[in-house]
Amino acid sequence: MKFQIELPVSLEQPKQAGFGELAVPVAFQLARQLKKPPKQIAEILLDGLQPISGVASLEIAGNGYINVRLDRAAYAQGLVSPAGLTEPTVGRGCKIIVEHTNINPNKAAHIGHLRNAILGDTFVRMLRQRGEQVEVQNYIDNTGVQVADVVAGFHYMEKKRPADVQLLIDNPAIRFDYLCWDLYARISTFYKEDPASLAWRAETLHGIESGEGELAEVGYIVADAIVKAHLKTMYRLGIQYDVLPRESEILHLQFWATAFELLKQRGAIYFETEGKNKGCWVMPASAFRESAAQEQDNDGVDDSKVIVRSNGTVTYVGKDIAYQLWKFGLLGKDFFYRPWSAYPDGHQVWVTSDQSSDQQAPHFGGAAKVYNVIDSRQSYLQDVVVAGLRALGFGAQADASIHFSYEMVALSPRTCAQMGIPLSEEDKRRPYVEVSGRKGLGVKADDLIDQLIETALAEVESRHPEEPADKRRHIAGQIAIGALRYFMLKFTRNSVIAFDLQEALAFEGETGPYAQYSAVRAANIFRKYAERFGELPAFETVLNTDALKDFFENDSFWQLLLLASKSGSAIERAVASGEPAHLAKYAFQLAQAFNNFYHDQRVITEEDETRRILLLWLTKYLYSQLVSTLGVLGISVPEYM
């Protein structure tokens, strides 16, 4: 280099289209060391530079930017006839586990669960698009307090035996997950009014953990039925799973006992002999909190985390450490597996078992990287789990444990009012109200999906009265899913969603249906073209560099092409930042750009044949990029809208 300075040359996108395709701010970086004005440095850098292939020109702009302009025809030619199949396979053959959904199997799924599942599923799709090997796990806490409460409700409040509960499950006129939603709210209220009844919970938990007796039996059939309902709900949104690891197997197969021995051996936890945690096995706060080491004894507060209670039972975190170890293949033991169910496309979901394994079962676990999609309120517990791995000497795996956190979905005051939820004066002043399963307060996932479908159906019916009813309903479903998935993805993860029904039901503006509509419009052009001119031309043979050069002199066409060509880097960026919202935003921008193009240009009626074919090709390219991006977001494009 001219200045004898080694520097990573960074590239960035100019804020404005008129500044070219790439900007090199290197002169600014050098300015500090060279004590020269950035503009002067840029001039020296460009002086005598040889022409670069694919680059049309370099120029200095602003007070020191070097703007790069690409050779448009060459760039377009590369997109018309891609040189070989350059699939973006960055997969290194290492398995990635994404754990998401993880709903307590004691009641119907609500909108908060939808955010988790949609975020997780979209991230999975993004990774798979890049060629990664991904395993989707949905952890089932079938022995926890929430299940126990509903079981206690059936057993003690409703006086139902296992066979009675099974009848409810088998009754097609009853939505069992909704029934449990209400029962859970009722028993939670009952506990509050009559604290003595909390003994039921203890009794039920004990029964479920032992795995024997009527309480355990009711526990199994309730949890299984609810899991079935959850998978059905999620499948409506195109969300599938590979394996369902259950807490009952973690208990019965002694996963915890193994992890416990490891933790004791390596001194990750110790037996507390005094203070409030006397008689417990605890992890010192210094393990999972940096600042804790210095100020251990301020106010005498003990911030250690209890792993094993004084009565000898293990906390959730303890089990989670064992589970996390298994995910990395570090526990030294495995579950047994049996088939749970199969999706219509044949994809098999497996569930863990403590008996014996099906011969066909694939190998689960043993990943190199693990994403846990869990809401941000649990970041403290996730920190403890990771600290556990680190304390055991598994530093690399601790680093590869990623808490894919997101903020909760709350309800807007307006939506609460619409649903008849009473609000205190204090709540009314807040921007949002937290949902509560214990109070039965929230929006059920299936209700929301149903309402979206009905709203979409009304639109489709008014626009296409001549189309068959089942077709219209299918399309309404696609639109509903598009609206819902986009709505859940448009916010970045650390933003609390104040769920507003009116906003969620919107199909205009920055929404999924807006993007779907753009794609439908493009498809209409192809249909009309075929009606008028016959089959679509073979673009590779028809379009030559001269024609492309001429066509893309037009700045708006060029900008459109450029934007559409960036879908791959949009996915890269979204994966790197862990923000599916970035990809959603890209899809919206692409749709918006297409709508502008659609409004300005007539493809079919263009009289110049070369130009018509060029317009058609650009439409085709935009369409395929939009459809594939929407696909990664889990949004399909209807036949008509």
Next chain:
RNA sequence: GGGGGCGUAGCUCAGUCGGAUAGAGCAUCAGCCUUCUAAGCUGAGGGUCACAGGUUCGAUUCCUGUCGCCCCUACCA
């Protein structure tokens, strides 16, 4: 008390390693359907990027402090 997050247009939110004139949607107002479908397009108004310092060629972005809001801080999960 401790830990974490947030504060950007009337509302809901983006804002890429610190970079060029701070963006989008909704809402409001004014326009555009004989056209490849108006779930669309064009335009207008709307900003002390919470506040005060600091770092430097340059700060919405990084640092410190103040104010306000939220979450976590259980032998629940």
